[in-house]
Amino acid sequence: MTTKDFDNRIIKTIEQLSNPDSYKLVCHEHMKGEPLPSNKNISRIIELVREILFPGYFASTTLREGTTIHYMGVYVDELCTLLSGEILAGMCFECEDDTANKVLKHTERAEANTIELIEFLPELRRLLVKDVEATFLNDPAAKNFGEVIFSYPGIRAITNYRLAHKLLQLQVPLIPRIISEMAHSETGIDIHPRAQIGESFTIDHGTGVVIGSTCILGNNVKIYQGVTLGAKSFPIDEKGNPIKGIPRHPIVEDNVVIYAGATILGRVTIGKDSVIGGNVWVTNDLPANSRVIQKRAKDIPFTDGAGI
Structure with missing residues (x-):
């Protein structure tokens, strides 16, 4: 490649990067x-x-x-x-x-x-x-x-x-x-600053924790790594745009423990003094003192994979 070819390619790239149509959505004036x-x-x-x-x-x-x-x-x-x-x-x-x-x-x-x-x-x-x-x-x-x-x-x-x-x-x-x-x-x-979190909050280990913007957590809540307190879906307005600012994340009341890998989605309420086991999905309200765990392996019917 000649010096002239090199310079021309650089100049062409600079011109492309300077085109307002290419950066109008990502430029702050x-x-x-x-x-x-x-x-x-x-x-x-x-x-x-x-x-x-x-x-x-x-x-x-x-x-x-x-x-x-x-x-x-x-x-x-x-x-x-x-x-x-x-x-x-x-x-x-x-x-x-x-x-x-x-x-x-x-x-x-x-x-x-x-x-x-x-x-x-x-x-x-x-x-x-x-x-x-x-x-x-x-x-x-x-x-x-x-x-x-x-x-x-x-x-x-x-x-x-x-x-x-x-x-x-x-x-x-x-x-x-x-x-x-x-x-x-x-x-x-990942804790959104708009979330409301009470006193005596514990995050053990922590990697992969997600707490959404409209979450409400009470006092003395403890969560482990990999827990997601997220939204189940995003409502769309008449123009097809997501409706923002509406409550769409969980409410977790006082003294709740949520173990590793658990996912709680939507505007559901986890009643006080409940325990959510590891790697479970929760998409419904739970009353106080609930215990949610995975089924043990012996409780799951065996399949040889036929028809899968």
């Missing part, structure tokens, strides 16, 4: 000066939240009596700066008012959301302490709280979820979903 969400900054926000909520675990600082308030001040100050910037970026990104100065339009609200999230951190710590305690008590292999905080993917995913859920309650766009998907990438646990 923004005005100069408008911030864009930053995965790097959002990752740092998550790190800071972990450092603040679990002192002495995720930072290199040496904590001792009299210095904690100093380091908390440093962390919270950095968190405020990054958080307000990312909230503003999310608002500008999703704002459809092209006639306005989006930065000026959304700065005040972004700052208000930031301080509300900062003020929520003590409550967030209280919730996560209960999640850590429940995880420790529900796992005989856990040696201490520190092991749970440091190494359990369930706690990492739940931390991201509870942070993202609060931001969603504050009507912050885009950023909550990025935070939850970062946990998904890190742990294999």
Whole structure:
């Protein structure tokens, strides 16, 4: 291949990539000066939240009596700066008012959301302490709280979820979903930030867990790896488009245990104190104190495969 042929092929490819018809569905146009969400900054926000909520675990600082308030001040100050910037970026990104100065339009609200999230951190710590305690008590292999905080993917995913859920309650766009998907990438646990999850939540092992956006979980719920709390179908409107926002995921009441590989689909209710065995499908309501398990092998009729 000659240099001229090589250059011509490169130029042709550049022209194809620059054709608006090829990228109109995947291109975001923004005005100069408008911030864009930053995965790097959002990752740092998550790190800071972990450092603040679990002192002495995720930072290199040496904590001792009299210095904690100093380091908390440093962390919270950095968190405020990054958080307000990312909230503003999310608002500008999703704002459809092209006639306005989006930065000026959304700065005040972004700052208000930031301080509300900062003020929520003590409550967030209280919730996560209960999640850590429940995880420790529900796992005989856990040696201490520190092991749970440091190494359990369930706690990492739940931390991201509870942070993202609060931001969603504050009507912050885009950023909550990025935070939850970062946990998904890190742990294999997919919790939609719109789900409602009560206190003392335990995810044991965790890989492959899916919790849909309209799920409601009560207190002291425990689920194992591979559990799906999903939708059975997607209703379609008169134009053939999926109807979004309607309740389509399970309600799981207090003190329910769901074992590995179980799948619960649709807007069904699993009554309190129930146990769902591994690798079962549930698509109907279950009353309180239910027990659902697979049939034992000896209960399944034998077939030699004739007619299959």
